[in-house]
Amino acid sequence: MSEYIDGVRVLRHSGTQSHTDVTLTFAVGSRDETLRTVGVAHVLEHLVMHAVRGLPIEMNAEVDLMTTTFVASGSAARVGEFLTGLCRALAEPPVERLAVEVGVLAAEDGQVAHPVVAQLLNVRYGAKGAGLSWLEGPGYDGLTPEHVTAFARTWFVPSNAVLQVTGPVPDGLRLELPSGTVPSRVHPAGRSFDGPTVVGYGIPAAGVLLTLPPDDAVRRSTLTIDVLRKRIEEECRHVGGHSYDIGADLLAGPGGSSDWVVYADAREGSEEAVSRAFVEALTDLAENGPTEAELAYQVARCQERLDADEPELRRAFSNTMGRMFGEPELEPIDRDGLAGLQPADIAAVLKSALPTAIGYAYEDNLESWEQAGFRRETLCPVISEVPAGKTFKPPLTARAFVKDARSMLWVRTDAALVLRDVDGVHEIRWDEIAGVMRTNDGTTVVLGLNGCAIPVDADMFRGAGTLLTELTERVPQDLWFDETKVDA
Known part of the structure; x- marks a missing residue:
């Protein structure tokens, strides 16, 4: 009871x-x-x-x-x-x-969260939820x-x-928390891609986000991540000497599916080597599965945990938390099924996850990912072309002396704000504004739920003053905020 x-x-x-x-x-x-x-x-x-x-x-x-x-x-x-x-x-x-x-x-x-975890979750979810x-x-x-x-x-x-x-429960213990029921949690829709993708940024590391199915009676998804993490640790730390921090993080999703992020830091000068080792581990395990020794090690670790603690109590905690997160109940671990797990079982999990995988590499060290079939993607979504609307351009002097300014164009439509820059065409719908930040240098930045950010600056775009007025009228005041001054 x-x-x-x-x-x-x-x-x-x-x-x-x-x-x-x-x-x-x-x-x-x-x-x-x-x-x-x-x-x-x-x-x-x-x-x-x-x-x-x-x-x-x-x-x-x-x-x-x-x-x-x-x-x-x-x-x-x-x-x-x-x-x-x-x-x-x-x-x-x-x-x-x-x-x-x-x-x-x-x-x-x-x-x-580790910066690579945070970065990849932001690519997937934008300025909402775990992003x-x-x-x-x-x-x-x-x-x-x-x-x-x-x-x-x-x-x-x-x-x-x-x-x-x-140990002993304190006598007369009271837990007088705020009254009420927890609100229903809405899981935000993630950004989807047509095939595996990879993004680059300035964190010296490599990583990958994989969406895996709910754990079954042999904890197949969790074991798959454990196998991948251990392989990367072996190659990047113990063999190559390139990394120290190799880890994994989990984000529970709807229906029991989970976003897992595995990452490995890279010491200076080893960024490309870490990316290459990461990609090779990921693709080899998806194609061939772990070696018998690798799988036996992870199975033994799982069995050790089962023998060392109270598995039913651990499951009770997981299921209690899972109900709060809206996840299905975990089955008891099937020891016989765990012992009979095959390398092909792990390969199948990874192979099914690769089409929606999001990789991460340092700066421009994306070549090894692209050679493995990962398509380079922007950090936030871009649309194919500039829509029709009222356009604003940087001043002529800026276009003459600042190379990036020549491609910049700001567009206001009835439905959205649009910015064309060197990365592509970014769009934030009026009804999908996550917030508006007043920066310490006087620029106003509109941030979209999709992860895009569009600066609105009267000095940057001629006539932008009218847009600032419209923003003030259309965006609720509780979404406006000033940039932090703590570290200014």
Whole structure:
């Protein structure tokens, strides 16, 4: 029978230890923000942890793409104080401390995801959902007490949380979170491509985003990512000496499908070697599957985890979180099926994922990807031609002396704003504006949900003043924000 405290699901781990370890996880992360509120989950985490900082126990917290997690370890009584104080702070965030915490957050310079993960998710989702992890938005100094409080009351409710406890449960524990039900999460549609694609940018690394089906009874999708990551680690770190940080991240999607990003950093001068090793690992595994030894290693790792912990409790946690994310329930692991897994099974998963794969390479080191059949793509979508509408051009002097200005054209149509630049033709529909940023140098930048950004500057485009007036009239004020000044 399921156990709840004040509406929060409780999972008890076995053990006879005298101290208490707790993990309170909420099914909300950076992907649940908006462009206007980028960073609000991290701000809230800092504010509530400050409220319990005086307790003499070990404690920590973390925000990632999908979750916000609080952990503590100590005597049952102290851990009870931690949870009680934490939940009270979530119900009434201490927003009077917001201005001070902005400086702390700027000094921390934390990220919810590795830059390659953030970049590829932005290519796929633009300025919405997990794609926001690439964007700064208004910065921490642009968030208001109302943003923080509204976010807490929307997402940090009992039905969106699960508490794991090892050791004694604190006597009389209360988890007085904001009342209410968690809103339905809408998964944004991702950008689709006709075949595998690759993008380039200035992060010295390589990576790939793969959309995989829900895990089955042998956890085939997860094992596939483990095999790929291990192969890349072997080639880029242990054989080539090119990388140290090789990792993977997961974004749950609708119906149980998931976007996985595998990445490998590259030391200076090794960017092309890492890209080449990455592509070779990906394409070879998709064609031939892992070696018997590679597969046996991953199967053994999975079996070790099953023998070392409480698999049913782990599955209960995964399914509890999965229900909050709208995912199907995980089956128990089939040990016999796991032992009988074949290299061809892993190859089949990768081969089916390659047509929608998005690769990443450093700057112009895309040749090895293109040779493997990946088509070079722009970071944000472009359309085939400039639509009819009112046009604005840079001043004649700019076109005469600035090469890039010669190709630039700004167009206003009834449906959209359009910019032609050296990368192509970018379009942001009026009804798909994610936000409008006033930069510190006086330029106004329109940001679209599709990931495009269009500057509107009266000095850059003759007659653009009328467009700024129209933007002010058409775009709601709560979508406008100033560029952060914390690092200015």
